[in-house]
Amino acid sequence: MDADTNNTVLREGFLVKRGHFVPNWKARWFVLKPDKLLYYKYEGGRRDSCQRGKIPLKDCVLTCPYLEYENRPLVFKLQTANGVGHFLEACSREERDEWAADITAAGHKLHTSDGGKVTNQQEPASPRLHNIDLSKVLDSMYDVHSGIKMSSHVEQGSTYSNCFSGSAVVDWLVFIQLAGTRVDAVTLASALQEEGFLQPVGIRSVEALRTAGFSQQFMDDSTALYGFSDSLKKRGSVKAETSMSAVELSGQVVKRGYLLKQGHRRKNWKVRLFVLRSEPAFLHYYDPTKDELSPAGGFSLRSCLVSSLNDNGVPSGVSGNIQGNLFKIITQGDTHYFIQAPTNQEKMDWIDAIREQT
Template identity: 40%
Template sequence: MFNKWKPMWVTFLEDGVEFYKKKTDNSPKGMIPLMGSTISNHCQEFGKRMFVFKITTSKLQDHYFQASHQEERDAWVKDIKKALMCIQNGQKFARKSTRRSIRLPDTINLSQLSLSMRDPDHGIKEMKLEKDKKTFNQVFTGTCVVDWLIASHSVRNRQEAIMLGSTLLNEGYLHPAGDISKNAAEGLTETTLLDNSDALYYFPDSGFFSEGNSSDDDAILKEEFRGNVVKQGCLLKQGHRRKNWKVRKFVLRDDPAYLHYYDPAAGDDPLGAIHLRGCVVTAVEDQSKKQEVEGNLFEIITASEIHYFLQAASSAERKDWIKAIQTVSKTGK
């Protein structure tokens, strides 16, 4: 009605998409049925607004969604396209359909295997790599996945490792990063996971982030962007002048310790940066600080005594952000 963009918690069902005002709400604000719907990627209707996709219902109603980054948008579009195909063919949507086709042993627990792969001491080592003038943070190669599965005695040979890795990818325990791995994940190769040092992957919620370099000069990043991405996500931020609250995407880096914030609709240039070395970060429970927002607030006070007020979507998310920022502020220069 008003054509305004609002942050929503969105839940994907096998036959529809529900959206909530908050993650903790019991009932949705609305539901988009997928029967007879179509989905469009790479929407161009909004100028600078990036990572938008559109669901058009059977009644020709358009619903637009914007993801926080390209990989998130592609994952939503891929799953919804698969669900639409399943509905059209009278099938039930399920990510685990690959288990039967490649005959994995019933004793393999994919969830437990994923946790072992992410173990900081004995799991797959995440790296910062440069491919095709882009810098990928918190990634690893397909070859690393295959080597780890063999070394951990999860499989007997490389072929079994590729099959098991493909299942982890198809069921969402791994995500593709870069054109080579994305093309494979879309079914353009014999297996969805590639035993290839040029095929890059990342763990969901790991802090993965990619940055494009348009020339050799751009490869020399600013000092504050040299650190590894520790955490990223969207938060509400209070403005310093008007004191209004706006959704911003935050990227937390270590060594040097910086928290950059972006307009999710305006591209890759940050609106500002918070130097975290020696900062103080605490949860805010004082009602006078909340104004028009509800709970889950926290405050960052920098070494130069600049105050930033932020709001997370839940108490658990606030706790995670505070812990991550405290760690970076102590270890990063």
């Protein structure tokens, strides 16, 4: 491989990687080259120049999605020719699939003497869909701690309480790995509806049940509403969430991605998974190294101010050896959040997306 090709960067960005010796998860900066995948560590607010690892692509086998990690449905596996497995997690389904496609394409373009290539193995769509116990799925959905959360929704001027959207059901089924894909999740949700465990709520979902074929009766849609059947509600297991945290997390996900955030107390920089939601507009951030489902923090975007910071010098309030691409969010309560994006384009995309919600 010549020097020019070796310097070519096909893709780069944050992924969360499982350690080989200590099986913990760490955020690393990955750089895809035509023949290898390199990864680096961020020290404070800057990517270090020391390469922390290299994954050769020749004769690799890529498995996407890789469904063996509970609470981590966005993992893909890259196994090298000598049998070493690398487990990598993206920030979204789209990012995961794009990384997998680019790695596969790079493998196919390798010009080696023996024609080495990456093989992209798709997991079976959802092996647990066969002979699945729908009553156990229902029990999991109905669990007060880890089940699907119910709240109030408005459709065409009418308010419906103790319900959830079709897309929320699909998200939940994929997230807990009862379904490998959204298509499989819709099939599973349709079966729950067919058995009378779930019932349509509101105009859209009722109309779909009345007019569509079986495969289209359950809608993967944030505006199609569903609830548990009336007989199940008498169990008393699930209580509608009325806390502010439940309201915060009920909005539609507008954007998600890995960003660096400066801590309020120690002023250190950490990679966090940011999730932007609308109606209500909230920005939450999660620690991607942990399996916990709850946000590490978040705030309402109502009356927030978001602004780009100049990369020339270190702005007031910012600490550390920063990389750049900074922006600041000031909340209604005058809390200042300093955030770094990996690129200037991503910074501007986030600023635009946040401003649309303020």
